[in-house]
Amino acid sequence: AQSVTQPDIHITVSEGASLELRCNYSYGATPYLFWYVQSPGQGLQLLLKYFSGDTLVQGIKGFEAEFKRSQSSFNLRKPSVHWSDAAEYFCAVGGYPYNDKIIFGKGTRLHILP
């Protein structure tokens, strides 16, 4: 069955520190992988996506993610966080080819210390 696991419900980091948010997926075929961000009171915005090719993908706002097939992981990273990065982050998986449904993880809420 398709599933996405984000093991950390909350993460707190200091402003300027590096960040890694974990995501593991279970999918029986070639996955499409996504990271979305949700700011308080807002809808979800796409940060980045992976379909094929280079396993390190760059996204908006200085985020990147690395696809590791052997570990079924797609972790999100940022070298230096800003206070404005405080939000909830969702990993999601969809199927190839062009499966309409994508499955979201439960989310990781990021808190930033000044």
Next chain:
Amino acid sequence: DAGVIQSPRHEVTEMGQEVTLRCKPISGHNSLFWYRQTMMRGLELLIYFNNNVPIDDSGMPEDRFSAKMPNASFSTLKIQPSEPRDSAVYFCASRVSGTDNEQFFGPGTRLTVL
């Protein structure tokens, strides 16, 4: 582009009342999704449409929930009768079917059933 438009942004109603949530997808998008977000269950797909046709409604929790898409630019999600456990944020998303799976989300409707 105005993005996905949802109305109302907030809805407070009493148990037993009918609630109708509205969504206008991005022009040119032919897939539309309704999600429900709660603290306990995270982001759940309720139903999605391709070319105005419901494709998968397996996420609709009960017969009290119904969704329609009478044309390419409008969809409704109706709850009748509403119950307190329906309190949640309801998101609408749209995308172009047959391409990569990026979905564009609306700002959501926060529903409170008293």
